[in-house]
Amino acid sequence: MSAEEVYEKKILDRFSDALIAFVVKIITLFRKDWAKRNKSRIDEWRLMLYALNRSPIGIAGLVLGLGFVIVGIIGPWIAPHSYDFSYIMATGKFKEYYLAPPGTGGALLGTDDLGRDLLSLLLYGARVSLMATVLVLPIGITIGIIIGLIAGYYGGAVDEILMRLTDVFLAFPGLILALAFSSALTQRIALAIAHSQFLTSLISSLFGVKPVDALNVAPILSIIVALWIVWWPGYARMTRGLTLQEKNNVYVEASKALGLSSPSIMFRHILPNVLGPIIVMMTLDIGGVILTEAGLSFLMGAMVKIPDWGAIVQAGSQYLVQGKWWLVIFPGLAILISVLGWNLFGDSLRDILDPRTRRSIEFKIKKRKKIEKGEKQ
Amino acid sequence: MADIKRFLARRALTFIPTLIGVTFLAYIIAFAIPANPAQAWAGGIKANPEVVARIIREYHLNDPWYVQYYYFMKGILTNSIIDPRWGYPVMTYMLSRFPITFQLTLFALFFLIVLGIPLGIISALKKDSWIDALVRTWALVGVSVPIFWLGYIFIYIFFYQLGWINIAGIPYPKVHITGVPIIDALLSGEWNIVLENIKRFILPGFTLGFAGIGVIARLVRNSFLEAISSDYIYFARMRGLKYRRIMTHALRNALVPVVTVLGLQFGGLLGGAPITETVFSIPGMGRAMVDAIFSMDFPLLIAGTFLVAIIYVITNLIVDILYAVIDPRVRF
Numbered sequence A: 001m002s003a004e005e006v007y008e009k010k011i012l013d014r015f016s017d018a019l020i021a022f023v024v025k026i027i028t029l030f031r032k033d034w035a036k037r038n039k040s041r042i043d044e045w046r047l048m049l050y051a052l053n054r055s056p057i058g059i060a061g062l063v064l065g066l067g068f069v070i071v072g073i074i075g076p077w078i079a080p081h082s083y084d085f086s087y088i089m090a091t092g093k094f095k096e097y098y099l100a101p102p103g104t105g106g107a108l109l110g111t112d113d114l115g116r117d118l119l120s121l122l123l124y125g126a127r128v129s130l131m132a133t134v135l136v137l138p139i140g141i142t143i144g145i146i147i148g149l150i151a152g153y154y155g156g157a158v159d160e161i162l163m164r165l166t167d168v169f170l171a172f173p174g175l176i177l178a179l180a181f182s183s184a185l186t187q188r189i190a191l192a193i194a195h196s197q198f199l200t201s202l203i204s205s206l207f208g209v210k211p212v213d214a215l216n217v218a219p220i221l222s223i224i225v226a227l228w229i230v231w232w233p234g235y236a237r238m239t240r241g242l243t244l245q246e247k248n249n250v251y252v253e254a255s256k257a258l259g260l261s262s263p264s265i266m267f268r269h270i271l272p273n274v275l276g277p278i279i280v281m282m283t284l285d286i287g288g289v290i291l292t293e294a295g296l297s298f299l300m301g302a303m304v305k306i307p308d309w310g311a312i313v314q315a316g317s318q319y320l321v322q323g324k325w326w327l328v329i330f331p332g333l334a335i336l337i338s339v340l341g342w343n344l345f346g347d348s349l350r351d352i353l354d355p356r357t358r359r360s361i362e363f364k365i366k367k368r369k370k371i372e373k374g375e376k377q
Numbered sequence B: 001m002a003d004i005k006r007f008l009a010r011r012a013l014t015f016i017p018t019l020i021g022v023t024f025l026a027y028i029i030a031f032a033i034p035a036n037p038a039q040a041w042a043g044g045i046k047a048n049p050e051v052v053a054r055i056i057r058e059y060h061l062n063d064p065w066y067v068q069y070y071y072f073m074k075g076i077l078t079n080s081i082i083d084p085r086w087g088y089p090v091m092t093y094m095l096s097r098f099p100i101t102f103q104l105t106l107f108a109l110f111f112l113i114v115l116g117i118p119l120g121i122i123s124a125l126k127k128d129s130w131i132d133a134l135v136r137t138w139a140l141v142g143v144s145v146p147i148f149w150l151g152y153i154f155i156y157i158f159f160y161q162l163g164w165i166n167i168a169g170i171p172y173p174k175v176h177i178t179g180v181p182i183i184d185a186l187l188s189g190e191w192n193i194v195l196e197n198i199k200r201f202i203l204p205g206f207t208l209g210f211a212g213i214g215v216i217a218r219l220v221r222n223s224f225l226e227a228i229s230s231d232y233i234y235f236a237r238m239r240g241l242k243y244r245r246i247m248t249h250a251l252r253n254a255l256v257p258v259v260t261v262l263g264l265q266f267g268g269l270l271g272g273a274p275i276t277e278t279v280f281s282i283p284g285m286g287r288a289m290v291d292a293i294f295s296m297d298f299p300l301l302i303a304g305t306f307l308v309a310i311i312y313v314i315t316n317l318i319v320d321i322l323y324a325v326i327d328p329r330v331r332f
Helices: A011-030 A039-053 A056-078 A086-091 A118-154 A156-170 A174-195 A197-206 A211-246 A250-257 A262-303 A309-317 A326-353 A355-376 B002-031 B037-041 B049-058 B065-078 B090-125 B130-142 B147-161 B181-188 B191-228 B231-238 B243-254 B256-279 B285-294 B298-326
Strands: none
Touching: A011 A039, A039 A056, A039 A326, A039 A355, A056 A118, A056 A326, A118 A156, A118 A211, A118 A262, A118 A309, A118 A326, A156 A211, A156 B002, A174 A197, A174 A211, A174 A262, A174 B002, A174 B256, A174 B285, A174 B298, A197 A211, A211 A262, A250 A262, A262 A309, A262 A326, A262 B147, A262 B256, A262 B285, A309 A326, A309 B147, A326 A355, A326 B130, A326 B147, B002 B065, B002 B298, B090 B130, B090 B181, B090 B191, B090 B256, B090 B285, B090 B298, B130 B191, B147 B191, B147 B256, B181 B191, B191 B243, B191 B256, B231 B243, B243 B256, B256 B285, B256 B298, B285 B298
């Protein structure tokens, strides 16, 4: 069943076709006959995207999620003001800027207790959140997948030891363990940054802060390191379970009979087949990382001296009981929208990547199309 | 019954390495601590070198890691790790904060059970109705909302605008039996204290449980739907059983996985406690741990982390055993 048979094409489908054609073109640059040999796989991708195009919630989630990524990348550049309050000191009109409500004094979302423009702070904070996600997930997932694959593939004593290790990490509620580690690591990381010119410039460009403030990124970096420690066990356990199911398949036996090495079987043959659920979990975890990072930076509050969504809420919360709501509401809304976007997308991705539910989606749409035709006749 | 004995033995065997691992991981946190906390504990830069030296000796900060681990374990087992700030044993201090966190978790669990389960059942019975849409939205939005934000919105509305709730102090009853204020007040019959406790904890409890309510409701909905469409229900219908009887059959089977998820949620609630307690200024364990970070009181922080992990591990053990008792299929 090829892609054209199932769906009537819509505008989004043309777009997704073009996207896949682009990806295929890039791959053929490196491997000449790839497109010919993987025709069915490409068709499968197109079907998946068609199914996604027909889920409004998934598309809405994708738009919000990509919006978070784009704002995270360009945020520091499009911010109307700097994140420090030197520009306010320069004007000498501190009183006018102090906790100005939204819409006054040229600040669209109001200002904080140092007179800084909240919108600018949020835009800088988006970069910090994005960097946390980008730095936490790939590393956490890679560790988890490797441990899970080894445990599931070799079984026996190796499995037992690795899974007991995973159990130990899962015995702590994630946020508490991350809290303890991040607070213990902050000073060490700050020392490392202070001693290295390279780290200072790298961090200041990655997180969109001035080089002077690179040291103040240390709490965020320690949160990131702590989240590596917390994030891998879930993936290890999941990959192990999937590997256990997968390794009983005939193709694994065939690869063994052909004399392939164990790493080659694990990573080139089993891994691609268990990747679907892992990708879904990763998409849902993007929101989880944003949320946990914001929660930790909220708890570390005054220690975080660069704009971060959680820390902004913490700093603004003391003015809430005076009725100054914007310092809490807007950063929280930014977190909610970014997290919700990725969760919505992940939720519909789960339905699409699961062959059973996707077939039923395709079946539904196809059936509806036929009935419409019947009415015309 | 031999079956369940074997299961219990197996479960207990895997429990012990986990417990040892937990102590080791808690100790690694201690090991990751910045170079010299002794200076900070003795009073900062101007600290008396003699005091610093005494603190280093007392906490074995210069010893190799295995010696430190030995003293760490000994300290935990004999409760002799002393808080550098106040001189109390840290475990005693943390345990004295535990009843408040327990009460907070109790309120959250209450919402999980009385809101989550009925919402799930109704949404399964009336599939694709507005309540079904509500449950599915709640499950998605609930895990996306930062709980500190939700808490502050509640404070803004119910404290600042309406003035209905109180966000300071904990109303304690006159007697001390279990240490948990609301249970003590119930036992001694001080109804106004019970009421004040409810007023104080209802919003924090709801905030903490908000995400869990959606998760539980969706779980109940899905497993109830699955149960309704299974063969034994079909058979019961064929036999002509009454609708209510059929639903009771389905419900009993649908609620089995809920036990496990409630147990898992308990860990999530304990983990969320630091944030909720900070927002609503509740003096529980989580709040104590957050305070410990700012004063670099690492012994207290580690004791708290360790204690929470132990509580969590034991809860999971109980849940597993409970699950095996309810559902004979999982005993292997």
